[in-house]
Amino acid sequence: MLAKASDKWVWIVAGLLLVLLILIPFKWFLGPYTNLMIFIAIYTMVTLGLCLLMGYSGQVSLGQAAFFGIGAYFSAILSKTYGVNPWLAMLLGATATGAFAYVIGIPIFRLRGNYLAMATLGLGIIIYILFRQLGQYTGGPDGMAGIPYLSVGGFAFNTAFRRYFLIWGFCLASLLVSQRIVNSRTGRALRAIHGSEPAAESVGISVSFYKVKIFVLSAVLSSLAGSLYVHHLRFVSPQSFDFLASVVIVVMAAIGGLASIWGAIFGAAAIRILGDEILPRFENLSLLKSWDLDYLNIIVYGLLLIVVMVFMPQGLFVGMRDAFERWRLKHAQREAVT
Amino acid sequence: MSLDQFLQYLVSGLSQGSIYALVGLGFTLIYAVTKIINFAQGEFVMLGGMLSFVLMESAGIPMVPALLLSIIIAVVIGAIMYLLAIRSAKKASEVSLIIITIGAAILIRGIAGEVWGVDAVRPPFFTGEKSISFFGALIHPQALWIVGTTLMITILLHLFLSHTMLGKALKASSINPEAAKLVGIDTRAMGLVAFVLAAALGAIGGVVMAPLTLTSYQVGVMLGLKGFVAASIGGFMSPIATVIGGILLGVVESLAVGVDWGPFTSAYKDAIALVILLAILLIRAGRLAAEERGS
Numbered sequence: 001m002l003a004k005a006s007d008k009w010v011w012i013v014a015g016l017l018l019v020l021l022i023l024i025p026f027k028w029f030l031g032p033y034t035n036l037m038i039f040i041a042i043y044t045m046v047t048l049g050l051c052l053l054m055g056y057s058g059q060v061s062l063g064q065a066a067f068f069g070i071g072a073y074f075s076a077i078l079s080k081t082y083g084v085n086p087w088l089a090m091l092l093g094a095t096a097t098g099a100f101a102y103v104i105g106i107p108i109f110r111l112r113g114n115y116l117a118m119a120t121l122g123l124g125i126i127i128y129i130l131f132r133q134l135g136q137y138t139g140g141p142d143g144m145a146g147i148p149y150l151s152v153g154g155f156a157f158n159t160a161f162r163r164y165f166l167i168w169g170f171c172l173a174s175l176l177v178s179q180r181i182v183n184s185r186t187g188r189a190l191r192a193i194h195g196s197e198p199a200a201e202s203v204g205i206s207v208s209f210y211k212v213k214i215f216v217l218s219a220v221l222s223s224l225a226g227s228l229y230v231h232h233l234r235f236v237s238p239q240s241f242d243f244l245a246s247v248v249i250v251v252m253a254a255i256g257g258l259a260s261i262w263g264a265i266f267g268a269a270a271i272r273i274l275g276d277e278i279l280p281r282f283e284n285l286s287l288l289k290s291w292d293l294d295y296l297n298i299i300v301y302g303l304l305l306i307v308v309m310v311f312m313p314q315g316l317f318v319g320m321r322d323a324f325e326r327w328r329l330k331h332a333q334r335e336a337v338t
Numbered sequence: 339m340s341l342d343q344f345l346q347y348l349v350s351g352l353s354q355g356s357i358y359a360l361v362g363l364g365f366t367l368i369y370a371v372t373k374i375i376n377f378a379q380g381e382f383v384m385l386g387g388m389l390s391f392v393l394m395e396s397a398g399i400p401m402v403p404a405l406l407l408s409i410i411i412a413v414v415i416g417a418i419m420y421l422l423a424i425r426s427a428k429k430a431s432e433v434s435l436i437i438i439t440i441g442a443a444i445l446i447r448g449i450a451g452e453v454w455g456v457d458a459v460r461p462p463f464f465t466g467e468k469s470i471s472f473f474g475a476l477i478h479p480q481a482l483w484i485v486g487t488t489l490m491i492t493i494l495l496h497l498f499l500s501h502t503m504l505g506k507a508l509k510a511s512s513i514n515p516e517a518a519k520l521v522g523i524d525t526r527a528m529g530l531v532a533f534v535l536a537a538a539l540g541a542i543g544g545v546v547m548a549p550l551t552l553t554s555y556q557v558g559v560m561l562g563l564k565g566f567v568a569a570s571i572g573g574f575m576s577p578i579a580t581v582i583g584g585i586l587l588g589v590v591e592s593l594a595v596g597v598d599w600g601p602f603t604s605a606y607k608d609a610i611a612l613v614i615l616l617a618i619l620l621i622r623a624g625r626l627a628a629e630e631r632g633s
Contacts, residue, residue, distance in 0.1 A: 110623035302445025
C-alpha cells in the first residue's frame, strides 16, 4: 500500500519536472538559462557513464574527458573538414570510441583501484597530447571553429532553443537506456560484482566482461555528448579535454552519487550552476575582488571532492537521499507505534 | 648522434631523472605504509619550487634559510593534508581515497594559481651558472646539485630506514601492520610520518629543480605522474629500485627527444613517460592483482 502510494507520487513529481524542463527555454520563463541547461544536459551524459562505472564496478576512471574529446573531434573533423553528414559522423564517433574503449578496456580492467586510476589518468593525458599535437587534423592548441549545425531535412538546429530540445532528448534517452541496463541482467550482475567479486565469479558471472561493458557504455555516452557539444558550440579546442576536465567529471559524479542514474543530473547541474552562475557573483564581493575565477573554481572543486568523500563517500545526492529515507522510515515507525 | 651530443642528453636525462626519483620515493614511502597512492605528490614539488622563489625574490630572505623554510612549509602542508583529509576518512574505500588525494592536489594547485599567478618563475641558481665541460658535454652546476642532492637523500633515507628506531618502525608497519601494532608501534602515526617525509622529498626535489627547469603552479600533475612511473618501474618496493627507475625514465625521455625521429620529438616527450606507464601497468597487471588478493 505504502509502496504504491509512493509510486504514484514519483510519477506526479516526474511529470511536473518534465513540464518544467519543457518550459525552461521559453523566453517568458527561464529563457536566459537555455545555454546553461544545454551544458547541464551534455555533462549529465558524461557524468552518467562515470557514475555507473564508479557505482557498479567500484573503480574510478580519471580519463573520461578523453572519450568526450574523441567524440567531439570525430564530429568536428568529419563534418567540417570532410563534409560527412553530422549524424553519420556522430554515429561513427560513438562506434569508434566504443571500440577503442573495448580494446583498451580488456587489458586495463585487469588492473584495479590505484593502478587503474593511474592508467586511465595516463591514457587521458596521452589523448589530450594527441589532440594538441595532431595539428593538421585538429587545429592544434587553437582548436577549430565553424563546425556545421545538426539538421534534419531542411530543419537546422541553428538556435539554442531548438538545440535545447534535441540535446535534452539525447540526455533523457541516455538516462532511460541506462536505467533499463541497470534493471536488467547486466545490472544485477554488476551489483553482484560490487558486492563481492569472488562470490560473483563463483556463480558464473564474468567480472571483467561486465566491467569492460560498463566502461564501453560510459565511453559511448561521453562520445555522443562530445558530438552534441561541438555541434552546439561550433568550436572545439583541446583545453576542454585536459586533466582538469576529467577531474570536473569526477567532481560531478561525486556530487551526483555513485551508482545513481538520476544523481548524474544533480551532479552536472550543481557544478555547472556553481561555476557559471554562483561563483561569478562572488567575484564582485570586495573580499574576493582580486580573485581569479578559474582558480576559484579549482579550489572549490578540490574542497568539494575532499568534503564529500570524507563525509558521504556514496556521493552527495545519494547521501542526502539515504538520509531522507532514514528520516521517513523513522517517521513511519513512530506513526505506526502511536 | 655524436658522442658529445649523446653525453649531453645523458647528463640532462640524469638530472631530470633525479627529480622523478625523489617524487617516486615519496610515492613508494606512502604506499608502503598506508597502501594509498597520493595523487597530490607532484604538488609538493611545485610547492617547494614556488615557495623558494617567493621567499627569495618577494620576501628577500637569503638563500639557505629560504630553501629550508620552503621545505618546512611544504612539510606542514603535507601534515595538514594527512590529518584533515586522509585520516578523517577512516574507513574510506580505495576509490574514495583516490578521489580525496585528487581533491587535495587540485586544491593546492588552485590556491597556488590564485596566490602566485600563472607565470613560470626561476629562483636563483645555487652556485652560479658557469657550466663545466665534461668530454665535450656541458654540465650545468645546478644539474650537479640536483644529482648530488638525490644521491645524498637516497643514502640518508636508506640509513634512516635501516638504522633508526623511527625508520625501523616505519618499515615494520609497511611489512606487517598488525604485527607492528602488537609490538607497540603506533601505525597511524606512521602514516603521518610517511606523508611528512614524502612532502619533504617532493619539496626538496622542487627546490633543487626549479632554478634549472623553471616552475609554475601547474607543474605538479606531470611531475607526479612521472614520479609514479619511476615508482612503478621500481615495483613500489625498495627506495633504491625507485631511484633507478626515476633515472632510467629521465634518461630514456631525454635520449628519445635527442633521437628526434617519428614520434620521438620534444612535442611527445610527456607522452613517452605515459606510454611506459601503461606498458608497465599492463605487463604487471597479473602480478598486481595477485598481490592485492594476497594482502
